[in-house]
Amino acid sequence: MADIATNVARVRARIAEAAARGGRRPEDVLLVAVTKTVGVDRIRDAVACGLRVFGENRVQEAREKVREVDGVSWHLVGSLQRNKVREALRLFDLIHSVDSLPLAEEISRRASAASGRPAEVLIQVNISGEPQKHGVAPEAVGELLARAIRLPGLRIRGLMGIAPIVPRAEDARPFFRRLRDLRDRLRDALPEAQLEHLSMGMTDDFEVAVEEGSTMVRIGRALFT
Numbered sequence: 067m068a069d070i071a072t073n074v075a076r077v078r079a080r081i082a083e084a085a086a087r088g089g090r091r092p093e094d095v096l097l098v099a100v101t102k103t104v105g106v107d108r109i110r111d112a113v114a115c116g117l118r119v120f121g122e123n124r125v126q127e128a129r130e131k132v133r134e135v136d137g138v139s140w141h142l143v144g145s146l147q148r149n150k151v152r153e154a155l156r157l158f159d160l161i162h163s164v165d166s167l168p169l170a171e172e173i174s175r176r177a178s179a180a181s182g183r184p185a186e187v188l189i190q191v192n193i194s195g196e197p198q199k200h201g202v203a204p205e206a207v208g209e210l211l212a213r214a215i216r217l218p219g220l221r222i223r224g225l226m227g228i229a230p231i232v233p234r235a236e237d238a239r240p241f242f243r244r245l246r247d248l249r250d251r252l253r254d255a256l257p258e259a260q261l262e263h264l265s266m267g268m269t270d271d272f273e274v275a276v277e278e279g280s281t282m283v284r285i286g287r288a289l290f291t
């Protein structure tokens with residue numbers, strides 16, 4: 067547990083320094099602790115260190131952890147298949163990975179049927195342009211958003227992106243900047259969409275992402291190894 071406590075303190079300090087460099091407040095950056103491959107005991111240690119928001123990339127793997135760890139919030143950061151939507155809505159408070167209209171429609175339908183409360187989601191954008199990566203192409207986000215904001219069971223809170231693997235964190239900056247610019251333009255074009263969030267930044271590049279306006283960093287290795 068000592069190691070996790072040290073890691074949490076270090077990551078929080080690095081977020082605070084990056085926020086200051088970007089002229090931002092550290093409390094405007096949510097730390098999402100990504101726990102794929104991390105067991106329930108170490109997640110409980112992380113809770114004891116003050117972490118309250120956890121991210122998983124698969125419904126299957128999250129099921130037991132959500133049941134076993136109380137009093138925290140869970141986010142789905144990995145891609146979601148349509149046949150898992152119902153369970154995902156039961157497990158997660160925010161889905162970072164909506165990347166098609168059929169998926170958005172299914173989430174809206176299921177959320178309306180289950181609770182009448184709209185599901186909170188982000189649209190995942192393929193900022194690296196690598197064809198094997200998930201996410202909507204940047205030039206297609208506007209159209210998806212314009213359609214998806216009409217769905218009654220969905221609240222789109224922002225955009226999510228994953229930078230490509232690059233030799234130096236600094237090289238990820240243009241990708242984060244483009245995602246922020248895209249969000250700013252969409253917010254101007256569609257004021258009824260509430261695009262306040264930018265989920266960007268992982269262990270290797272989160273400081274650059276925070277400097278560029280990230281409001282949610284998704285961090286695994288820097289906390290758990």
Ligand SMILES: *Cc1c(COP(=O)(O)O)cnc(C)c1O
Nearest residue numbers: 100123143268269284285286287
């Ligand atoms: C694993 C994962 C992370 C965390 O990655 P680290 O490099 O371990 O910080 C963030 N986002 C997604 C979508 C992931 O799958």
